[in-house]
Amino acid sequence: MLNDKSHFHGSDLEKVEAIYNINKYDIINFSGNVNPLGVSKNLLELLSKNVNVIGMYPDREYTKLRKQLSKYIGVNYESIIVGNGSTELISIFINIIKPDKAIIVGPTYSEYEREITIGGGSTEYYPLREELDFKLDIEDLKTNLTDDTDLLVICNPNNPTSTSIDNKDIKTILEYCKEKNIYVMIDETYIEFTNEMEKITSVGLTESYDNLFITRGVSKFYASPGLRLGYGICGNQEIMKKINDLKNPWTINSLASFAGEVMFDDTEYIAETKQFIDNERNRIYDILKDFNDIKVFSPTANFILIKILTDNINSHELFEILIKKNMMIRDASTFRFLDNRFFRFCFMKKDQNNLLLDELSKIFK
Template identity: 30%
Template sequence: MKIEKHGGNIYKYKGRVLDFSANLNPLGMPPEVKQAVLDGIDEYECYPDPDMRELKEAICRRTGVSTEHICCGNGGDDLIYRIILAFRPEKALLVVPVFSEYEEALKLAECQIDYYVLKEENGFHLDDGIIGQIETGGYDMVILCSPNNPTGIPVEQKKITSIIYACHRSGARMLIDECFMDFVLGEENYTVLPRIESLPNVIILKSFTKLFAMAGLRLGFCLCGSPEDAEAVNGCMQTWPVSTPAAKAGIAALTLTDLEDQTRVLVALEREKLISALLGLGFRTYDSQANYIFFRSVIPLDELLLKHSVLIRNCSNYRGLEGCPEHGEYFYRIAVRTEEENRYIIRALTEILSAEQK
């Protein structure tokens, strides 16, 4: 079975599959967002606003970050490539395992890549050794995902700040992926977003895909510590980086101020129930605080779950998670979905394990 590059590829399977491979809000796309897309239909025969003024102003109102620090794009992955293209680092440090687009974008820019590998024996938590590597490595860019994908583990604000200062001392620009921070209870203990305008060497990546379940509309943004960095990223954009339907959806989504709290509570409750069930079945789980759970199995699960019409993310193609099947190491990531759907996957896993033991 070919391992997918990303989650969410439901199109290759005949019939309906229950998709636990894509980490979207279990509440689904908000009705206000759907209505905004429909209401704007008469505008779609015109070209989009190349400056994305309404969208940037909406992001400014939501985040408190000035519009001259904001860049918008066709999803977070689009912005990854544009950020790398804007600064063309010669040598970068990438904390792995992580979303594959970072490595691919760096390779496209012919950048030398060093890897800081999160260790299972440390629960995939980031340790302080990264500070010394940044200060001696001669890097132009350091890339870190918090909460990490696929582990779901965020980095404490104190440690993030130490890493930022190490980057500043060594002359490295830091890119922090916070696309899943919207699902973290106690976000204020992890994010540096409120201070972004005072951090000139930092860029924070955000996405509408996850919280607002807008994966098909493709919309993301980044917040740059300096207007000069934002200008550089914007200068690498195509003329119309955001479609009008996506912009309409994003503007509507940003008015839903109660959605984050509602989602965080739901995800936290369902995540803990899922983790408890997985532990009860004998799987090894880690300290995810996002809307997905990363775990280790002693048997391969993805093909067996497909027989139950369940799609999960096999993580063995992440750098640093190649695993050792001969030693019973298979790494997977599953989304936190609705209570009914979560119960279904646990029943399916229970049946699979029961059959394996016979």
Template identity: 30%
Template sequence: MLKHRHGGDIYSTAYRIDYSANINPLGTPARVTEAAQKSILECAHYPDVECRALKSAIAEKEHIKSESVLCGNGAAELIFAIVQAEKPKKALLLAPGFAEYEQALRSQGCEVAFYQLKKENGFQYETAYWDHLTEDLDMIFLCNPNNPTGLLIPREEILKILQICQEKQIRVVLDSCFIDFLEEKEDADYTGYLQEFPCLFILKAFTKIYAMAGLRLGYGMSSDTDLLLRMKEVIQPWSVSIPAQAAGIAALKEETFVEQSRDLVQKERRWLKKNLEDLHLWVCDSKANYLFFQGPEDLAQRAKEEGILIRDCSNYHGLTRGFYRIAVRTEEENKELIRVFQKILKQAERRN
């Protein structure tokens, strides 16, 4: 029985700061919310079912043809759509990893195999993964940087995986939803390889970097236009609303905002990591806008009592109680988080 628990559940409990969802701490850009609000005046009409203006803006940003883009109601809809379109019989997932991959695969009766990353290796990617790319696989999912660890798979490894999967006709779903927060975004950008590897499907979303989680907007890219057509056939019409399309077009123009967000996140992530380590907590060497660490098994509950929500990662495959993920937020908020953690850990010491 799968447990689909996520971060960002702010509706079931009182809280002061939400560290459980990896959303841009600067919030939604003003011009994005203005575009969404203005578009409400058009809501007597159906949305453009083809998302033409949005796809054109995405294609220009990604330097690809608009025919290679498919928009959806968040990245989650596209994860389920590619599984419904492909109907894989067997798939391989890295663990720990995002739960929706497994949920989508099992919903179609797919056999799911796992390659378990190890704490003793810092949850880093291992080249032994190649040996698991067997002829009986139909699909693999890779998240880069990975969720929840925030680690990157080296470029030479990704390219080797793509070569193997192209030869063995294995579909590669590469989740790139967090790359805009990376210090060197180019380290994880593979849109330039779409033509070379038709097996590749790249997934991105407006959710995190533009803080548009409530608007639900994601997109996928592939040079396999037949795949995109089959995915479109399993997605309900008009799944991307008029406000979401308008907000997406406006968001793609926010280059300065993205740069400011990236700079803030990188600076604050380094500060947070050091201060967590100063509390004698084991912390993964994340490159993204969140940190994965190990602490007391009751830390999430104790933090919630202080009004701080953090992501309990015990429902990730291969993880146990005591593993957590926190977002990187503003300087003031991060200082408050560390203050709360210090208080909790000192109380735990006194009890022991």
């Protein structure tokens, strides 16, 4: 039985399996935010044919991988660094700049605060406001970026709100932060899921702003969390040199490096994913926004945040009901600024989404 102090993340299937006696392979994981199309068939085929690369050390500079990424995102490969998931790069970047005080735009992913705290820094949160549908008020944010602020952290699109900030607004933030000698770290984990990615991504701004560091990975869009492949983009070559000097060599294994060299060129998979997510995002939002007992926040990523408006049920109880039907949503009450009226789920395959929608329709009017 789930109590109010027990919460599960998308990667906690083993815990859920043990507590609820449900085979983890039978659980539809609406909490994981991973591409429901799974790993590209093209990638799987190429990996199986090239498994012998595990017999070789990877290039410690990962030059071929970085050049493929350069082609994929449109910046010089010397402005790209790869790591063992984006978490490694976030940790190293924070370790290098050593912020005494960081501002984190929240509610958001908890790892940012953890890494800052480990590094000896303090964190304050700038809250996205529900009355603005969790969209960022840039002018108000500026008033919170005081002279003792060293780092601003933004997740774009943001988890769990699924809201995005246009790069025109990011540029305004960067200009202000540059004047105040504030570094800006932007996590673009979910950027590929957005409908108008070119209007949201800040990658191009790294060429003009040396106070910007961007992180990305392959866990979500490419459905490959087990590869532990992440990459960072930064135009500040002094920062990049420090990261390379501090980073351990060969943190990406040969299979992950090879996978990265081919997955970013898989245009058919990329297009199929974008179209599928866009269709399901619009369909699900259009259905749920007509429910009276919930408030649905317009999503831009591959997941949606929902607020429960009725007193008849809370997010803990909803989790309990659904997990017993082998559907795992995210109880969002553990996110800062949210409570047990909020839950989040990602878009899975259409028939799976329909199962969840059907159950929600029985609970909410």
